[in-house]
Amino acid sequence: MGCMLIDPSYKYKSYIPLQLESRKWPSSTFKKAPIWLSTDLRDGNQALANPMTADQKLTFFRLLVKCGFKEIEIAYPAASDTDFSFVRYLIEHNEIPDDVWIQVLTPAREDLIRRTFEAVEGAKHVIIHMYNATCALFREVVFHNSQEQTIELAARHTALVRDLSNQYAVSRDTKFRYEYSPETFSQTEIEFSVAVCEAVKDAWGKADIGDDRIIFNLPATVEVAPPNHYADQIEYFCTHISEREKVVVSLHPHNDRGTGIAAAELAVLAGADRIEGCLFGNGERTGNVDLVNLALNLYTQGIKPHLDFSDLQGIIDIVTQCNDLPVHPRHPYAGELVFTAFSGSHQDAIKKGFEAQKQRHAQNSANGEPQMWSMPYLPIDPADLGCTYEAVIRVNSQSGKGGIAYLVKEHLGLDLPRKMQIAFYQIIQAIADREAREMRVDDITTAFRQTYHFGAIKYEGRLALKSFNITTEPSPSPLDEDQDEIRDEHRRFDGTISVDGVLRVIRGDGNGPISALLHALRTHLGVNLTLREYTEHRIGEAQSAKAASYIELVASDSAQSWWGVGVDSDITASGLRAVLSAVNGAIGDRVLPELKLSVGFGSSSGPTDIADVIVNSLGLQLPRRFQASFFEVVQRAGLKSGGQISYDNIAQLFKETYGYDVPRPAFFELLSFTLEKSADISRRKIALEMRVDSEVRHVTGEGNGPLSAAVAALQSQVQGTLTIREYSEHSVGEGAEVAAVSFVELVYEVEGRPKKQAVWGLGSDSDITASGLKAVMRAASSLDIVSKSA
Numbered sequence: 032m033g034c035m036l037i038d039p040s041y042k043y044k045s046y047i048p049l050q051l052e053s054r055k056w057p058s059s060t061f062k063k064a065p066i067w068l069s070t071d072l073r074d075g076n077q078a079l080a081n082p083m084t085a086d087q088k089l090t091f092f093r094l095l096v097k098c099g100f101k102e103i104e105i106a107y108p109a110a111s112d113t114d115f116s117f118v119r120y121l122i123e124h125n126e127i128p129d130d131v132w133i134q135v136l137t138p139a140r141e142d143l144i145r146r147t148f149e150a151v152e153g154a155k156h157v158i159i160h161m162y163n164a165t166c167a168l169f170r171e172v173v174f175h176n177s178q179e180q181t182i183e184l185a186a187r188h189t190a191l192v193r194d195l196s197n198q199y200a201v202s203r204d205t206k207f208r209y210e211y212s213p214e215t216f217s218q219t220e221i222e223f224s225v226a227v228c229e230a231v232k233d234a235w236g237k238a239d240i241g242d243d244r245i246i247f248n249l250p251a252t253v254e255v256a257p258p259n260h261y262a263d264q265i266e267y268f269c270t271h272i273s274e275r276e277k278v279v280v281s282l283h284p285h286n287d288r289g290t291g292i293a294a295a296e297l298a299v300l301a302g303a304d305r306i307e308g309c310l311f312g313n314g315e316r317t318g319n320v321d322l323v324n325l326a327l328n329l330y331t332q333g334i335k336p337h338l339d340f341s342d343l344q345g346i347i348d349i350v351t352q353c354n355d356l357p358v359h360p361r362h363p364y365a366g367e368l369v370f371t372a373f374s375g376s377h378q379d380a381i382k383k384g385f386e387a388q389k390q391r392h393a394q395n396s397a398n399g400e401p402q403m404w405s406m407p408y409l410p411i412d413p414a415d416l417g418c419t420y421e422a423v424i425r426v427n428s429q430s431g432k433g434g435i436a437y438l439v440k441e442h443l444g445l446d447l448p449r450k451m452q453i454a455f456y457q458i459i460q461a462i463a464d465r466e467a468r469e470m471r472v473d474d475i476t477t478a479f480r481q482t483y484h485f486g487a488i489k490y491e492g493r494l495a496l497k498s499f500n501i502t503t504e505p506s507p508s509p510l511d512e513d514q515d516e517i518r519d520e521h522r523r524f525d526g527t528i529s530v531d532g533v534l535r536v537i538r539g540d541g542n543g544p545i546s547a548l549l550h551a552l553r554t555h556l557g558v559n560l561t562l563r564e565y566t567e568h569r570i571g572e573a574q575s576a577k578a579a580s581y582i583e584l585v586a587s588d589s590a591q592s593w594w595g596v597g598v599d600s601d602i603t604a605s606g607l608r609a610v611l612s613a614v615n616g617a618i619g620d621r622v623l624p625e626l627k628l629s630v631g632f633g634s635s636s637g638p639t640d641i642a643d644v645i646v647n648s649l650g651l652q653l654p655r656r657f658q659a660s661f662f663e664v665v666q667r668a669g670l671k672s673g674g675q676i677s678y679d680n681i682a683q684l685f686k687e688t689y690g691y692d693v694p695r696p697a698f699f700e701l702l703s704f705t706l707e708k709s710a711d712i713s714r715r716k717i718a719l720e721m722r723v724d725s726e727v728r729h730v731t732g733e734g735n736g737p738l739s740a741a742v743a744a745l746q747s748q749v750q751g752t753l754t755i756r757e758y759s760e761h762s763v764g765e766g767a768e769v770a771a772v773s774f775v776e777l778v779y780e781v782e783g784r785p786k787k788q789a790v791w792g793l794g795s796d797s798d799i800t801a802s803g804l805k806a807v808m809r810a811a812s813s814l815d816i817v818s819k820s821a
């Protein structure tokens with residue numbers, strides 16, 4: 032275990048502040064981007080436990096070129112064969128674009144300088160970068176040199192660099208520039224730093240303006256003082272070095288105190304022209320200054336950085352692979368969490384910010400103005416860096432309604448009303464708390480769909496709208512006879528809804544479609560809810576636009592309320608769906624009363640309601656007169672149950688009455704039939720094998736078609752007259768299961784009876800003729816027949 036000192040002044044010295052009178056940098060502002068030099072392949076690389084392979088260095092170099100770096104320190108060629116060969120490879124394989132300067136580092140040692148020149152032979156644009164440490168500690172401990180000897184070392188080796196560069200420039204047509212680093216600059220006495228550099232400039236002897244400027248790179252080799260001190264040192268250097276116009280003042284900040292970015296920025300304000308650093312701040316110890324961070328800081332101030340980080344994730348992928356170091360999730364601009372807000376108030380502000388910005392941008396665009404970015408908590412548009420907004424808002428137990436509503440809007444297109452946001456937030460909050468984890472977008476959208484039974488069929492609730500018709504009816508009882516002309520109209524809802532998977536027909540009346548549906552649900556299912564709030568908005572544009580409706584229903588006997596949502600291309604349908612969405616929430620698992628129709632005297636239900644029940648339960652479309660006939664049957668049955676009859680009982684009654692789908696013996700039963708040609712080609716002959724009151728008989732008949740021929744055949748068995756009054760048919764089922772269903776109304780007249788009898792029969796068979804014949808037999812069996820003996 033370590034032991035921190037009670038009084039660290041016994042161990043650590045404070046930095047000696049520079050007495051800089053009337054410093055200018057505090058009131059300077061950024062005007063343009065500095066010259067950037069990436070030293071990822073040198074300072075970054077030398078700091079890695081496993082330096083990059085040649086392949087990795089090549090990949091990295093290409094990435095730097097693609098990002099727009101025009102000055103790249105590619106190696107310390109004298110250090111190793113790997114570095115030397117890499118430089119050779121780039122040159123010999125024409126990897127270096129003409130507008131890019133490669134930079135190579137060498138210490139002030141003759142053998143290593145010579146080796147460095149050998150490495151860059153044949154390159155077009157080279158910056159030779161030589162360094163030696165200048166501070167007292169290094170002079171004394173590492174080099175055992177006085178100030179004069181330090182100056183002499185730097186000047187002598189600079190002269191060597193000058194001679195070699197003159198030589199190589201001529202022989203290999205290379206353009207050389209020279210960079211000198213008084214290593215440990217920020218720990219060196221400032222007057223001495225200037226003195227060394229003056230000596231180096233003299234020894235170089237070729238400093239001029241433009242591309243011929245000498246580069247003085249002033250490193251905070253180890254960051255030992257606050258950034259304002261570094262800025263003071265740079266301002267001092269800039270104002271005291273001679274022939275400033277022939278000098279590029281370059282920065283090389285490290286990050287030991289965690290203020291590398293601040294130091295670089297203040298030093299630029301203090302007059303520096305150039306910055307050396309690494310992507311994402313790789314480098315010795317705590318790293319070199321982070322060039323991505325610096326460039327994007329300028330970008331967010333509206334200053335062109337001349338570096339392109341549009342595909343930031345792609346850049347991160349390459350850099351992390353090459354360096355084998357991760358980018359911290361909270362790293363400025365680049366961390367995977369930096370465009371993410373978990374906390375409620377941040378999410379709320381961002382959601383509001385996006386909405387406000389959308390409107391502002393529309394206004395700007397109409398006025399031909401630039402669309403400025405101004406967003407709470409987001410200093411940069413993530414889209415500029417190739418990030419989507421998806422990750423901007425992430426939800427956990429710290430999140431609020433705004434963030435959740437934002438995600439619902441982004442992913443489902445639904446702009447929830449404020450009160451519904453609160454209601455849904457409580458649901459998500461409960462899940463996040465219970466499961467103690469982040470709620471991903473999928474979790475939220477799924478919870479939304481499940482809660483409001485929204486979207487795909489698998490989320491359908493216990494009640495679901497299948498079809499409906501809204502009609503306008505005059506209001507039944509005007510309040511005031513004199514105001515007849517302003518009498519309100521009301522709406523009638525007639526619809527089919529699925530109730531626990533079974534289709535039901537319900538009807539209700541109200542001032543509008545929604546209250547009519549609520550009335551229907553009250554009447555038929557005992558669901559007693561009233562409307563408290565309703566809002567709607569459009570989703571999408573033009574042809575494909577849909578309406579989204581939000582409804583809050585409140586219980587009649589408590590303060591509890593439920594929200595629902597519905598989306599449909601038809602605005603009425605979207606409102607009705609929203610009602611059922613809320614009703615599903617309200618009924619939960621509660622057992623619903625059996626659906627009943629009122630069929631007694633003066634009841635609201637009629638033949639068409641009964642017919643709807645038969646369509647929905649059995650798939651049979653009864654002809655109108657059949658509907659009326661069956662309605663009488665239903666009414667008779669309803670008398671026994673106080674005028675109420677359940678949907679299930681109606682279907683059962685139908686089956687039993689018409690022998691449909693239930694085995695029931697009939698007086699006449701078809702066993703087989705053959706159709707034959709008649710002598711008269713316009714007519715048909717039929718031979719029937721049939722059971723008449725359990726006796727098999729063979730009879731024939733002739734008619735205009737098979738059915739009339741069958742009636743003629745039957746006629747031979749009965750006294751009186753049988754005629755077909757109405758016939759219709761349709762198919763039921765699908766594919767191999769398809770069958771024909773026939774409906775026949777037979778009329779029977781027999782002497783001695785005052786009234787004709789009319790009955791309906793129903794037959795079904797895979798063969799359409801057989802289905803018609805069976806319908807005839809069924810109808811005939813229901814008649815009070817006077818039969819002839821066999």
Ligand SMILES: CC(=O)SCCNC(=O)CCNC(=O)[C@H](O)C(C)(C)COP(=O)(O)OP(=O)(O)OC[C@H]1O[C@@H](n2cnc3c(N)ncnc32)[C@H](O)[C@@H]1OP(=O)(O)O
Pocket residue numbers: 074077107109110111137138139140143162163164173174214252315
């Ligand atoms: C702050 C920085 O990042 S500076 C760059 C640092 N990067 C590197 O060092 C990586 C590459 N370096 C290397 O591979 C090796 O150090 C080499 C190949 C350059 C030299 O290796 P060696 O000859 O074995 O020497 P070594 O590494 O021990 O260097 C120390 C010697 O160089 C001297 N030295 C150190 N820096 C410099 C310099 N800038 N100029 C001249 N001499 C220097 C030291 O005084 C010492 O000399 P001494 O042997 O007479 O005492």
Ligand SMILES: CC(C)C(=O)C(=O)O
Pocket residue numbers: 074136162212214215248250251252283285
């Ligand atoms: C060689 C110099 C510039 C260096 O890398 C440093 O001081 O960090």
